[in-house]
Amino acid sequence: MNLKEISDKCVKCGKCIQVCTIYDINRDETTSPRGFLDLVGAYERGELKLDKTAKNIFESCFLCTNCVSVCPSSLRVDSAIEQVRYDIAQKYGIAWYKKAFFYLLRHRKIMDFCAKMGYVFQSCAFKIKDRAMSPRFSLPLVKKERLLPTASKSSFLNANAEFIDNGGEKSVGIFIGCMANYAYTEIGDGLLKILKTLKINAHLMKKQACCGAPAYFTGDFSNVEALAKKNIVYFEKMLESLDAIIIPEATCSAMIKVDYEHFFAQDKEWQERAKNVSKRIFLATEYFEKFTNLKEILAKNAKNQTLVTYHDPCHARKMQGVFKEPRNLLAQNFTLVEMSDPNACCGFGGVTMQSEKYHLSRKVGQNKAVMIENSGANIVSAECSACKMQLSNALHIKNSKIAVKNPIELIANSL
Incomplete structure (x- = not known):
């Protein structure tokens, strides 16, 4: 550049x-x-x-x-x-804890082991309630007030078969994202339920690597290059037999569809390969709304009076132009209300912002929490686990009872 x-x-x-x-x-x-x-x-x-x-x-x-x-x-x-x-x-250089985190994201087997240990011992340092946890005491880089997702007993990828035959003519790959794989596993479960209803076969693509977004935003380009090339090669092979790859995470989807191309600006071969792969990768709600009859199926079910407001993840609306699709699907079964600025950033901001500059992240999150509360909604939805974590924490600080859900969770529950 x-x-x-x-x-x-x-x-x-x-x-x-x-x-x-x-x-x-x-x-x-x-x-x-x-x-x-x-x-x-x-x-x-x-x-x-x-x-x-x-x-x-x-x-x-x-x-x-x-x-x-x-x-x-x-x-x-x-x-x-x-x-x-x-x-x-x-x-x-890069702080040791960031290096350790990026190392784990690059080595899935070691991450799987650490996640299992985290599941076993997380109650020692955290108070756990409703699949979320807060520190029992102040920890390095983690304020006592914070609400964090719990580790799951088993990751989404390890808990399911690699290929799930739903008796359909189409097969799609699932790129689940690290947070949905290890913490918010209900997102993946929701995807499988939707695909079963649609009679679309699901391939979990268990050799997928982290998209590289955390390292990219931190300046660790060596990790980004290794992860991006591994994913591109793997996706090229998988797309020989798959109709598409769907991703229920805006940050992961934007990284693969948009930022890989930016990253390889000086390497035309890999940039072209990234471009070709991106044509068949979709945010989950985008794929379901544009290429399936999910909207019609949902419309047959009763609409309830639960008020849902939608937060547009920065990496969905601004980077991929996806914002109507999740709303169109949710509107079939829920009453949608818009907050004053659904497009305002939630304040997650990446690893550095969450660790070294949490005071900035917290302030932005509190502004967003006010918008959500003023909407009168019972639930705020966002197709991004980073946003889900940030919004959950912001609402927790305000002692709000508003739930935060990925639209995939809400749609699956409607089925």
Whole structure:
């Protein structure tokens, strides 16, 4: 990426500032999108050193892509920041706990073992209720107030056969995502129920690797390259016999469909392979709404009065244009109410934001929680486990009883 070119193209119109997640809570022009681009240009020209002040600034972006969606020139501010974060990682290294986390995501068998141990011993350090847990005492990087998902007894991939024959003519692959695989396993269970109803065969593609998004947003490009190439090769092989690959996670889907292409910008062979694969990968609700009769099946069931508001994950609406599809499906059985700004970022922001800059993430989450409560809904739905975790925590802090569900869970329950 030519950082100077993207910086020079910014005309400072200010449209990005009005929608910027970090600027909304700190009112600091330095960390507004055009502020970031000014610093990116200065860095490229050699006028800015990547000292700890610069590191702190570039790690304050939530990468929500709000700025990209409103920019008249569609400048990839997020990609520019991701590139600088790579340079920061090269200079300062990556914190040991992030390295450990990325290592586990890259080595599934070891992650499976750690998840099992986590399931056995999680009650020692956490209070567990309703498939969620909060620390019994303050832990490093984890505030006592926080609500986290519990580890499941068995991962989704390990708990099911690799191929499930539903007697159908079509077969789809499932890319489940790490959080849904190890914590929110009800999302995968919901997918299997829907596919059984539709008589579509399900292939769990058990050799899938992490999409690489956590490492990408942190600047660990070596891990991203290894994971992306492994997935692309595997998907190419699997798509020889599958009609499509569906993903119930906006972040994973956006990483594979959009960011792989950005990542391989300097490697045309792998970029082209990423493009070809992306044509047959869909967010789960997108696939069900566009290519199946699920909507008609749901319409035959009774509609209840449960009020559901929908939160648009940044990686779904802004990066993939998916926002009508989940609403169209949910509206068949639930009463939908819109919050004041369903497109506002929830504040998850990635590993660094959740660990080192939780105070920023918390503030954004609280703003979103107010919107959700003001909608009057009983349930808030989002097709992203990162959003589910963030919104659950934000509502927990406010002692709210509003539940957070992936639309796949709600649709499956309606069946």
